[in-house]
Amino acid sequence: MELKPDDLRLAYRHMRMIRLFEEKLSDLVQAGKLGGFLHLYAGEEAVAVGVCSQLQETDVVTSTHRGHGHCIAKGVEVPGMMAELFGRATGTCKGKGGSMHIADMDKGMLGANGIVGAGIPLATGAALTAKLKRTGNVAVAFFGDGASNQGQFHESLNMAANWQLPVVYVVENNGFGEFTPTEFVVPVRDIAERARSYAMRSEIADGMDFFDVAEKASKAIAAARAGEGPTLLECKTYRFMGHFVGDPLPYRHKEEAEDWIQNRDPLQGFERTVAERGLLSAGELRVIDGDVERELAAAVAAAEEAPLPSIDELLTDVYVETA
Amino acid sequence: MTDRKLSVAAAINEALHIAMQTDPDVILLGEDVAGGGARDGDDVDEMGGVLGVTKGLVKAFPDRVLDTPISEMGIIGTAVGAAATGLRPVAELMFMDFLGTCLDPLLNQAAKLRYMFGGKARVPLTVRTVSGAGMQAAAQHSQSLYWITTGIPGLKTVIPSNPADAKGLLLSAIRDDNPVIFCEPKTVLYASGPVPEGDYEVPFGKAKIVREGSDVSLIAFGATVRVALQAAERLAADGTSAEVLDLRSLQPLDEEAILTTLAKTGSVVIVDEATPRCGIASDVAALCVDQGFDHLNTPVKRVTAPHCPVPFAKVLEDAYMPSAERVIAAVAELS
Numbered sequence: 120m121e122l123k124p125d126d127l128r129l130a131y132r133h134m135r136m137i138r139l140f141e142e143k144l145s146d147l148v149q150a151g152k153l154g155g156f157l158h159l160y161a162g163e164e165a166v167a168v169g170v171c172s173q174l175q176e177t178d179v180v181t182s183t184h185r186g187h188g189h190c191i192a193k194g195v196e197v198p199g200m201m202a203e204l205f206g207r208a209t210g211t212c213k214g215k216g217g218s219m220h221i222a223d224m225d226k227g228m229l230g231a232n233g234i235v236g237a238g239i240p241l242a243t244g245a246a247l248t249a250k251l252k253r254t255g256n257v258a259v260a261f262f263g264d265g266a267s268n269q270g271q272f273h274e275s276l277n278m279a280a281n282w283q284l285p286v287v288y289v290v291e292n293n294g295f296g297e298f299t300p301t302e303f304v305v306p307v308r309d310i311a312e313r314a315r316s317y318a319m320r321s322e323i324a325d326g327m328d329f330f331d332v333a334e335k336a337s338k339a340i341a342a343a344r345a346g347e348g349p350t351l352l353e354c355k356t357y358r359f360m361g362h363f364v365g366d367p368l369p370y371r372h373k374e375e376a377e378d379w380i381q382n383r384d385p386l387q388g389f390e391r392t393v394a395e396r397g398l399l400s401a402g403e404l405r406v407i408d409g410d411v412e413r414e415l416a417a418a419v420a421a422a423e424e425a426p427l428p429s430i431d432e433l434l435t436d437v438y439v440e441t442a
Numbered sequence: 443m444t445d446r447k448l449s450v451a452a453a454i455n456e457a458l459h460i461a462m463q464t465d466p467d468v469i470l471l472g473e474d475v476a477g478g479g480a481r482d483g484d485d486v487d488e489m490g491g492v493l494g495v496t497k498g499l500v501k502a503f504p505d506r507v508l509d510t511p512i513s514e515m516g517i518i519g520t521a522v523g524a525a526a527t528g529l530r531p532v533a534e535l536m537f538m539d540f541l542g543t544c545l546d547p548l549l550n551q552a553a554k555l556r557y558m559f560g561g562k563a564r565v566p567l568t569v570r571t572v573s574g575a576g577m578q579a580a581a582q583h584s585q586s587l588y589w590i591t592t593g594i595p596g597l598k599t600v601i602p603s604n605p606a607d608a609k610g611l612l613l614s615a616i617r618d619d620n621p622v623i624f625c626e627p628k629t630v631l632y633a634s635g636p637v638p639e640g641d642y643e644v645p646f647g648k649a650k651i652v653r654e655g656s657d658v659s660l661i662a663f664g665a666t667v668r669v670a671l672q673a674a675e676r677l678a679a680d681g682t683s684a685e686v687l688d689l690r691s692l693q694p695l696d697e698e699a700i701l702t703t704l705a706k707t708g709s710v711v712i713v714d715e716a717t718p719r720c721g722i723a724s725d726v727a728a729l730c731v732d733q734g735f736d737h738l739n740t741p742v743k744r745v746t747a748p749h750c751p752v753p754f755a756k757v758l759e760d761a762y763m764p765s766a767e768r769v770i771a772a773v774a775e776l777s
């Protein structure tokens with residue numbers, strides 16, 4: 120895997136954007152400016168960005184209820200996302216989808232998803248398309264540890280292994296499904312072990328380390344592209360915020376959360392690594408920070424000013440209209 | 443009646459406490475129904491469900507409140523099997539939209555075991571599920587799918603509009619020997635109202651007149667009862683006297699109450715939060731025409747959501763949901 124300085128700048132920009140985007144949303148919800156169910160990705164940036172840094176625009180990803188990070192990492196435009204969250208006509212999905220359904224087919228982003236586990240077979244199907252139409256594309260399914268308890272996960276992995284599909288299953292193990300600790304509901308120690316039932320390759324990455332994720336994703340994606348079938352890639356991570364905005368977090372230990380947040384922050388880790396390896400300077404990163412902050416502020420301002428969808432939109436897009 | 447006021451959520455919580463106290467076979471299972479609280483000897487508190495409805499139950503009944511994996515097919519299927527063999531499970535399906543992930547155990551198992559086995563099985567299962575729009579939860583967390591479960595022979599479906607009925611209907615549901623789908627409409631869940639103390643049941647198949655009137659009958663259930671009452675209030679100001687009937691139970695359906703109010707007013711408007719095709723509103727309209735035709739002075743009107751998914755944007759969601767304005771407009775079309 121080769122990461123050029125430009126790749127690293129883009130990766131850092133995406134990670135910083137995800138972090139600031141989620142912090143901004145949290146503020147906006149608390150200020151009563153945004154409605155709906157919002158699940159924030161802060162803390163898990165290295166997973167989405169590490170994996171997507173190894174993908175091409177025509178590759179397809181599927182996402183989850185916690186989807187903003189995957190969108191940004193796959194190149195979905197932030198102003199459209201922000202407008203979507205404000206329920207505006209200029210939103211990525213015309214304001215009809217909202218946080219749990221942001222999608223941008225032009226960017227290979229096959230949707231956040233309100234149904235836990237539902238993106239997994241969709242990615243499997245995208246991989247089937249790639250294989251049968253010989254597009255050379257790869258599909259990636261992002262999903263949580265909780266989703267690996269869904270039948271859709273097991274049925275999809277079995278099919279993908281049988282058909283040797285070009286797909287990478289990326290499980291973001293953040294230790295909780297909503298409020299329930301993973302070890303209460305998953306009897307295996309590592310979710311990666313589940314690949315063995317399907318004679319599938321698996322790999323475990325440090326989901327707080329962009330470089331480790333990118334390295335392991337790169338191998339899995341290359342194998343998929345080379346016709347060597349699927350991989351289950353488990354990324355060990357942590358969500359820094361609640362399950363949803365407003366979650367009082369009574370169910371997890373403060374010390375545990377503090378430890379991850381203080382000592383394992385993926386953005387700080389990235390900064391340390393690029394400094395150690397002399398890849399990017401702190402000054403360059405601060406410039407990106409400033410750019411991202413301005414871009415985000417502009418996106419919020421534009422979203423607030425943008426027009427609401429017309430009521431006629433209620434009945435459009437239900438079916439494909441044939442002329 | 444009582445002065446004590448509770449939310450629907452609190453009334454449901456109270457009914458679950460009573461059901462578990464009075465019957466050791468009642469168990470509660472679902473995603474996060476305890477919610478972290480099962481960490482023994484730990485300082486970690488529980489969430490009691492994603493909306494906090496089951497809070498406190500795991501402390502009171504530690505062995506009978508089970509957090510499950512996110513495995514709806516497994517949860518509901520297991521609950522059906524447990525019900526058929528001696529337990530009386532209350533399974534939580536967090537949102538009714540997730541019916542898509544666990545339909546078989548309800549459609550092909552719970553609903554049919556007794557019939558297929560020649561009357562030798564009983565499935566005393568209750569599935570509690572949050573339904574409906576109104577929280578900008580968008581297309582996959584806002585649907586009213588009671589028309590599906592109502593249409594499946596072997597299942598019962600009930601839907602309260604207020605806290606007192608929620609408590610009594612839930613106790614009836616748990617003690618019923620049949621599988622019951624208990625809907626908890628989002629816009630009703632935090633509505634507060636008087637709730638009697640103690641153990642009582644609201645029988646299935648008994649609709650309730652919640653406002654008397656003589657010119658038109660508004661037939662509603664769940665979230666639309668409040669909408670119908672608002673409309674009735676405004677119609678009264680304009681000299682139209684509307685009666686409001688709360689169905690409470692969709693299967694069994696109180697046909698007699700529907701035909702009685704129809705005979706009284708001669709006009710019916712049915713208000714249903716769900717989509718219009720193959721739904722409860724159409725079903726009740728058919729009953730009115732089929733069996734109440736001689737008493738009808740006007741066409742039967744339906745006020746429903748449109749035939750489309752539930753949109754996210756608030757302006758669109760507001761337009762999607764039945765409103766008092768739309769009910770009033772439907773009444774205006776009658777004359």
Ligand SMILES: Cc1ncc(C[n+]2csc(CCOP(=O)(O)OP(=O)(O)O)c2C)c(N)n1
Binds near residue numbers: 295
């Ligand atoms: C089929 C289905 N069941 C339940 C839910 C409710 N729900 C939303 S997110 C979530 C937890 C998901 O946990 P996990 O897959 O580990 O992802 P994380 O939230 O930790 O990112 C649950 C239970 C849902 N949206 N869909």
